[in-house]
Amino acid sequence: xxxxxxxxxxxxxxxxxxxxxxxxxxxxxxxxxxxxxxxxxxxxxxxxxxxxxxxxxxxxxxxxxxxxxxxxxxxxxxxxxxxxxxxxxxxxxxxxxxxxxxxxxxxxxxxxxxxxxxxxxxxxxxxxxxxxxxxxxxxxxxxxxxxxxxxxxxxxxxxxxxxxxxxxxxxxxxxxxxxxxxxxxxxxxxxxxxxxxxxxxxxxxxxxxxxxxxxxxxxxxxxxxxxxxxxxxxxxxxxxxxxxxxxxxxxxxxxxxxxxxxxxxxxxxxxxxxxxxxxxxxxxxxxxxxxxxxxxxxxxxxxxxxxxxxxxxxxxxxxxxxxxxxxxxxxxxxxxxxxxxxxxxxxxxxxxxxxxxxxxxxxxxxxxxxxxxxxxxxxxxxxxxxxxxxxxxxxxxxxxxxxxxxxxxxxxxxxxxxxxxxxxxxxxxxxxxxxxxxx
Numbered sequence: 001x002x003x004x005x006x007x008x009x010x011x012x013x014x015x016x017x018x019x020x021x022x023x024x025x026x027x028x029x030x031x032x033x034x035x036x037x038x039x040x041x042x043x044x045x046x047x048x049x050x051x052x053x054x055x056x057x058x059x060x061x062x063x064x065x066x067x068x069x070x071x072x073x074x075x076x077x078x079x080x081x082x083x084x085x086x087x088x089x090x091x092x093x094x095x096x097x098x099x100x101x102x103x104x105x106x107x108x109x110x111x112x113x114x115x116x117x118x119x120x121x122x123x124x125x126x127x128x129x130x131x132x133x134x135x136x137x138x139x140x141x142x143x144x145x146x147x148x149x150x151x152x153x154x155x156x157x158x159x160x161x162x163x164x165x166x167x168x169x170x171x172x173x174x175x176x177x178x179x180x181x182x183x184x185x186x187x188x189x190x191x192x193x194x195x196x197x198x199x200x201x202x203x204x205x206x207x208x209x210x211x212x213x214x215x216x217x218x219x220x221x222x223x224x225x226x227x228x229x230x231x232x233x234x235x236x237x238x239x240x241x242x243x244x245x246x247x248x249x250x251x252x253x254x255x256x257x258x259x260x261x262x263x264x265x266x267x268x269x270x271x272x273x274x275x276x277x278x279x280x281x282x283x284x285x286x287x288x289x290x291x292x293x294x295x296x297x298x299x300x301x302x303x304x305x306x307x308x309x310x311x312x313x314x315x316x317x318x319x320x321x322x323x324x325x326x327x328x329x330x331x332x333x334x335x336x337x338x339x340x341x342x343x344x345x346x347x348x349x350x351x352x353x354x355x356x357x358x359x360x361x362x363x364x365x366x367x368x369x370x371x372x373x374x375x376x377x378x379x380x381x382x383x384x385x386x387x388x389x390x391x392x393x394x395x396x397x398x399x400x401x402x403x404x405x406x407x408x409x410x411x412x413x414x415x416x417x418x419x420x421x422x423x424x425x426x427x428x429x430x431x432x433x434x435x436x437x438x439x
Contacts, residue, residue, distance in 0.1 A: 029072040029413040031132035032178045034370070037231055038282045039329035041372040043412040047430040048375065048387050049398045057416065057432040058104030063096065064116075065422035066127035067366065067407035068178075071138065072418065075102045076152055078131040078138045079420060082116045083109075093117075095127050095142040099154060102414060104427060108154035113146030113161070119173040124407070128176040132186070139186055139203065143174040149206060158206035162190065166211070170194045171224045172276075178228040182238070182253070185209055191216075191225035191244035198229065198242045198249075198256055212256035216245035220273035222266060227280040227327075232303055234285040239303060239310070241288065244277045248290050250303065250310065259310035262299065265292045279368075282328040282335075287315070287349055289335050291322045298322045298337065300352050316352030321345060331371040331390060338369040338378050344388060358394040360386040366407040377410045383421060385410065402426065 027035045027042050034041050047055050064082030071078045076099060083094040093116040099107040116126045126143030133139070137157060141147045145163035150156055169175050170193035179188045181203065188199045191214065200209040216223070225244020232239040232250070239259065240251040249261040266275045272294065279291040290299040298318040304311055326338040330349060337345040342365050346355040360378045367379040375397065376388040383402035389395040404421035411418040417428040 026414045027412075028074065028135070029070070029411045030134065031071055031181055032069050032130040032228060032409065033230070033280075033282070033327065033368070034411075037180075037233070038284055039327065039368055039370050039409070040331045041370070041412045043372045043415060045415050045430060046373040046375060046412055047417055047428045047432075050400045050428045052402055055428055055430060055432045057427040057429045059427075060100060060104045060106070060425045062098070062420075062422075062424055063109075064127070065125060065405075066420070067124055068128055068420070069130040069409045070411050070418055070420055070425065071131045071133045072102070072411060072413035073133045073135045076100075076107070076133075077102060077418070077425070078133060078140070079425065080112065080127045080129065080131060080140050080142065082125055082127045083111075095144060095146070097131060097138070097140040097148070097150065099138070099152070100425065102416070102427070104425075110148070110150060110154055110156070112140055112142045112148055113144040115144050117143070117174065124173065124176065126174055128174070130178045132179060132181040134181060134203070137203070139179060139181065141179055141188075143176060145169065145175065147179075147206070149203070157204070160206060162188075166190065166197065166199075167194050172221065173224075173226065176226045180229050180231055180240075182231055185253070187229050187231075187240050187253075189214070189225070189227075189229045189242040189244065191223070191227075191242065193223045196223075196245060198240065198251055200253070200256060210256040212251065212258065214242060214245070214249060214258075216247060218245035218247075218266070221276050222246055222273060224276045226276065226278040230281050230283055232283045232288055234303070237303070237305065241281050241283070243281055243290070246275070248281060248288075250312070252310075260312055262290060262301065262312070262314075265290070265296070278325045279323050280327045282330050284330040284349070287330065288312075289328045289330060291328060291337070293322065293324050295320055295324070296322050298328075298352075300335075300349070315350075318347065318352050318354075321357075325366050327368040329369045329371050329376070334390075334392070336369050336371065336376055338365055340365050342378070342380060342386075344369070344376070344378060344394070346392070346394070355392050356394045360388065360396070361399060367409045370410045370412060372412045377417070379406050379408075379410055379419070381405060381407055385419065
């Protein structure tokens, strides 16, 4: 572990306070990494134990598989999916946006695009990007480049295809990046072997606010990124972070100008031409956790302003054991790294020192960890969710098996846990009793 001299005592206070002020009231889950953009929620009373039938409030069958995470706002749930033939109007390779109620009923379905493709031995597909909502409208993107905005009644506000507007994707396993919503704009990254760019769109109209070409000297498979853009927030200090092609870059929200970049994620002295980035960065006030890939390093950075300039300081580096796919979570001064092999690594957010490293479930993990109600939810691809007690001591509270493939990140909202498998959407609630079917 490399420790970097830094004024970290002040930043540790920021990190510790970041989540102590969250209210206990129910929170929405508006986009992929939740209400705070880092896989955490202030929800309370969340379930610890469940099975295929116990503590299942309802199970809603879905029209096809996907790894995208639902977005939840009040009584609405939105999720993207591939669609099987069911009414003679949809083909087997349609990509759709579904709206469901929190009572487990389908409200409407809209076709985003056509041309789904299975990737990675059918582990993934073109319904991997998660929707985002602001409580009035919902935005959804498919791996085909189709991007659309709808209101809560399913009326289309706008729709276009990114590949038609900005050029064909050149990426091995499909474009899986999820857009991020902030104020009046929708931000995207497209990092591939073509002209890579970061982009801001007016959320109400889909019109381009700005587009910035993102330069890189990456080569081979490293030109491809499957990560998603993230927002760093610390008071009025907000940055857009783009992750991929050997670099993390920070951009100004107003015009997309690149402000700084970290470039030793794939050192040129020992270059790995297959080191594509999948896990996204995670942020809290005073800290950005930057994963690499394939067992490489994890970096802890502090963005700051000085003399009108944007800079960053490296607080610490974990030399190895980065999660390859799951994005880290940050909560109450701790960083949680969930590796693909089910090993959960807990670090001190101040200096990156390891608190513990323990196995959860010996299966592949593609979903990112979620921290809420004093629990860390770790979802494995075989449908087993291990619930670990949050904090500095490792303790498994329960291991819950659904028996269905699962690569989507868990969601907490309204005192409930939502799990999206390849077959269905589950609503899990403490003391829900026996399962009731939603559809």
